[in-house]
Amino acid sequence: SLNQSLSEVNGAINVSFEFFPPSTPEMEQLLWSSVRRLEPLKPKFVSVTYGANSGVRDRTHSVIERIQQETQLVAAPHLTLVDASDEELVDLAKQYWQSGIRDIVALRGDLPAGQPKPTRFAADLVRLLRSVADFDISVAAYPEGHPDARNAQADLINLKRKIDAGANRAITQFFFDVESYLRFRDRCVTAGIDVEIIPGILPVTNFTQLKRFAAMTNVALPQWLHQQFSGLEDDPATRQLVGANVAIDMVKVLSREGVKDFHFYTLNRAELTYAICHTLGVRPKVAV
Numbered sequence: 001s002l003n004q005s006l007s008e009v010n011g012a013i014n015v016s017f018e019f020f021p022p023s024t025p026e027m028e029q030l031l032w033s034s035v036r037r038l039e040p041l042k043p044k045f046v047s048v049t050y051g052a053n054s055g056v057r058d059r060t061h062s063v064i065e066r067i068q069q070e071t072q073l074v075a076a077p078h079l080t081l082v083d084a085s086d087e088e089l090v091d092l093a094k095q096y097w098q099s100g101i102r103d104i105v106a107l108r109g110d111l112p113a114g115q116p117k118p119t120r121f122a123a124d125l126v127r128l129l130r131s132v133a134d135f136d137i138s139v140a141a142y143p144e145g146h147p148d149a150r151n152a153q154a155d156l157i158n159l160k161r162k163i164d165a166g167a168n169r170a171i172t173q174f175f176f177d178v179e180s181y182l183r184f185r186d187r188c189v190t191a192g193i194d195v196e197i198i199p200g201i202l203p204v205t206n207f208t209q210l211k212r213f214a215a216m217t218n219v220a221l222p223q224w225l226h227q228q229f230s231g232l233e234d235d236p237a238t239r240q241l242v243g244a245n246v247a248i249d250m251v252k253v254l255s256r257e258g259v260k261d262f263h264f265y266t267l268n269r270a271e272l273t274y275a276i277c278h279t280l281g282v283r284p285k286v287a288v
């Protein structure tokens, strides 16, 4: 079978799942049912995004805490430096370490509109975290380039700086052009970046929303993707099936190209991520 041949070639596949802090009781319920549904797949870690205002930050902490208390999962908070001083970040890192957190996704964060050019970057946060404790640190990578980057080479050098500062892996921005990811992975190797460049997979169910989001992030939406979703604006059930198909096709190609680690932008939903993992051979362990 496909799964056998993929795992023969690749060995074990590792997955991680990303969630965001819910803002309503309904979304909260959706989050926890998704966490529970995905937990038996034994992800390497689950991460929780971090918003640029303090209300969202507190929600990140409480989701992380509840994951630690109520599940067997390794919880990895995202942390951004844009709106915090070094002193505040050191305090937060110490608190995390004391509460048992060992994994952090370290980011610069997006600048509020109108703010002057930044002088601190994610590499500085990685260095700061390393100075506090021996965290396992993930950083962001951009196969199609970060919107603020001077050019692709400068962006690659920035990733190298983050790894040299002590990051353990990179997780990519989502993408749909698999070739652009594979080329990026090759360029990382050429640049001497020797950590896993983990593809960030975004299972798509709402294409209209995706179009808005992709425009802000420099992610190309290929013509074939537009074609797949066109005419389904009022048909969420079919969109769901098409979205699963698109993502499964992508991970099959990536898997054949030797990718062993996958990060999923779950958007707090379990169905598609679960199906894609199943296809990759990532399934609940049956108790014996």
Ligand code: FAD
Pocket (backbone or CB within 6 Å): 048, 049, 050, 051, 052, 078, 079, 080, 105, 106, 107, 108, 109, 110, 111, 120, 121, 122, 123, 139, 140, 141, 146, 147, 148, 149, 150, 154, 155, 158, 162, 171, 172, 173, 174, 200
């Ligand atoms: P950096 O690595 O610092 O890079 C930012 C830009 O600055 C790049 O263009 C880089 O090339 C450039 N640069 C770096 N150093 C220098 C320098 N010395 N001089 C000039 N230019 C430089 N955002 C959130 O707010 N919360 C989240 O939870 C969150 N999670 C994310 C998870 C993943 C996996 C990814 C891919 C992104 C996430 N983001 C999140 C978005 C991220 O914060 C934004 O993309 C942000 O604009 C850049 O963050 P970074 O860590 O990549 O920054």
